[in-house]
Amino acid sequence: MTTVCLLHPGDMGAAVGANMVANGHTVLWVPTDRSESTARRAAEAGLTPAASLQDALSHAEVVLSICPPAVAREVADQVSEIGYAGLYVEANAISPEKYARISFLPGLGRVIDGAIIGPPPREVEARLYLAGPSELTAVVAGLFAGTRVTVRDVGSDIGAASALKMAFASFQKAARPLAAVAHALARKYDVGEFLAEEAATMPGDILAAVDAVPGVAARAWRWAPEMDEISQTLTSVGLPDVQARAAEAVLEMWGGDKDRRDLTITEVLGRLACDPERLVDLRALGRPPRYEIAMVPLLEDEPGNDGSLLVSVTSSAHRQAAQYFGKQFRRELGYTLEPYEATDAESETVLILSRFQASFPLAAGAAGLSRTDGGWLLTWIWLHPHERGRGLLDLAWDELEERFGEFAIEAPYSGAMRRFFDRRGVQPPRIDPEVEGRG
Numbered sequence: 001m002t003t004v005c006l007l008h009p010g011d012m013g014a015a016v017g018a019n020m021v022a023n024g025h026t027v028l029w030v031p032t033d034r035s036e037s038t039a040r041r042a043a044e045a046g047l048t049p050a051a052s053l054q055d056a057l058s059h060a061e062v063v064l065s066i067c068p069p070a071v072a073r074e075v076a077d078q079v080s081e082i083g084y085a086g087l088y089v090e091a092n093a094i095s096p097e098k099y100a101r102i103s104f105l106p107g108l109g110r111v112i113d114g115a116i117i118g119p120p121p122r123e124v125e126a127r128l129y130l131a132g133p134s135e136l137t138a139v140v141a142g143l144f145a146g147t148r149v150t151v152r153d154v155g156s157d158i159g160a161a162s163a164l165k166m167a168f169a170s171f172q173k174a175a176r177p178l179a180a181v182a183h184a185l186a187r188k189y190d191v192g193e194f195l196a197e198e199a200a201t202m203p204g205d206i207l208a209a210v211d212a213v214p215g216v217a218a219r220a221w222r223w224a225p226e227m228d229e230i231s232q233t234l235t236s237v238g239l240p241d242v243q244a245r246a247a248e249a250v251l252e253m254w255g256g257d258k259d260r261r262d263l264t265i266t267e268v269l270g271r272l273a274c275d276p277e278r279l280v281d282l283r284a285l286g287r288p289p290r291y292e293i294a295m296v297p298l299l300e301d302e303p304g305n306d307g308s309l310l311v312s313v314t315s316s317a318h319r320q321a322a323q324y325f326g327k328q329f330r331r332e333l334g335y336t337l338e339p340y341e342a343t344d345a346e347s348e349t350v351l352i353l354s355r356f357q358a359s360f361p362l363a364a365g366a367a368g369l370s371r372t373d374g375g376w377l378l379t380w381i382w383l384h385p386h387e388r389g390r391g392l393l394d395l396a397w398d399e400l401e402e403r404f405g406e407f408a409i410e411a412p413y414s415g416a417m418r419r420f421f422d423r424r425g426v427q428p429p430r431i432d433p434e435v436e437g438r439g
Helices: 011-022 036-045 053-059 069-082 096-103 134-143 160-188 192-200 210-236 242-252 265-270 276-283 316-333 392-404 415-424
Strands: 003-007 026-029 062-065 084-090 108-117 126-131 149-153 310-312 347-353 362-372 375-383
Touching: 003 011, 003 053, 011 026, 011 036, 011 062, 011 126, 026 053, 053 069, 062 069, 062 134, 069 084, 069 096, 069 108, 084 096, 084 134, 096 108, 096 160, 108 134, 108 160, 126 134, 126 160, 134 149, 160 192, 160 210, 160 242, 210 242, 210 265, 310 392, 316 347, 316 362, 316 375, 347 375, 347 392, 362 392, 375 392, 392 415
Parallel strands: 003 026, 003 062, 062 084, 084 108, 126 149
Antiparallel strands: 108 126, 310 347, 347 362, 362 375
């Protein structure tokens, strides 16, 4: 039998833990700073209290993290700080990007991606989707064999299980608030009863009916203006209209497909791939994100198998990404001109890939170099804020030096780059010692 550390026994976690206990496994939990209701759930589920997190980790062969998504990183950090060499299952409702950042934490050993879909598995079934090496997902599957938790393997792509959860929840979780706004509007005009009657006639398989999506695209030219009318109606009675404006923005992406019933589902869904600037505009419809800067998916590129983090800019999609990162470089450092010129034949621009990749590469930054009489000159380099301080710049720098030699670096330099140069031992004549850093 296996010893598992469950972090933490909330409503879902306790029910999942009870299924492992029913299979004869020992499931530890950490009572420190937990509520009375948590302690009650843990006792009812048959979980075993541990003296501390360190004590639990020292005995556990598997850690299963099931907690609110807002604290998933905090929980992982706590485990990482102590150090854990066993199997860590990150089973929270988080983005693939957050999962990737957790998987890179130095104090965690083997990490696999998980996602739970369904209600707490007491009287009904829930599905635990896993993404990772098959020998590791098989360990977790063994914990739940014959229980109300059905384990499903979605492959080895980093973040695939989290992406599935986000895809499902983007509809399932959003549908309830949308319904609430609709009922609130109907009640303002005392037509709530009629709305409920119409709702009863609606199909219940909207998410499952993927073949109906091309028909929506064909009618988007009519539906988008209707969303604008809905937005005005909601605003007039003091209700939030952000969902109507977001739907309008999506429908507008199909604006050129009027009555195109011949389009395939692949073509229709492909229209929804945003360029980076458009993605920022869409994000601005709702609560501001932590960073209003996007990484850029290279949907036309195959994932690299050689481990290289640099991609030469050769296609229009590459040029668009480089131009976008160049704009971020200009904005952050306060320059007047953008550093990237696609028509400059004497320059070489490369995209820097995030180490988080799924079935396509994800560009996290770019660098530009110009040819000089003495070799190459690095004229600019920019990295997404999420990737800073995580070792990506060091790895990309190694590849830049391997490809371009000991290139010189054009001034001025930010304070962060000055510190990077000091740590890497980059000295004159590669850099100008007389130039002060920016910030």
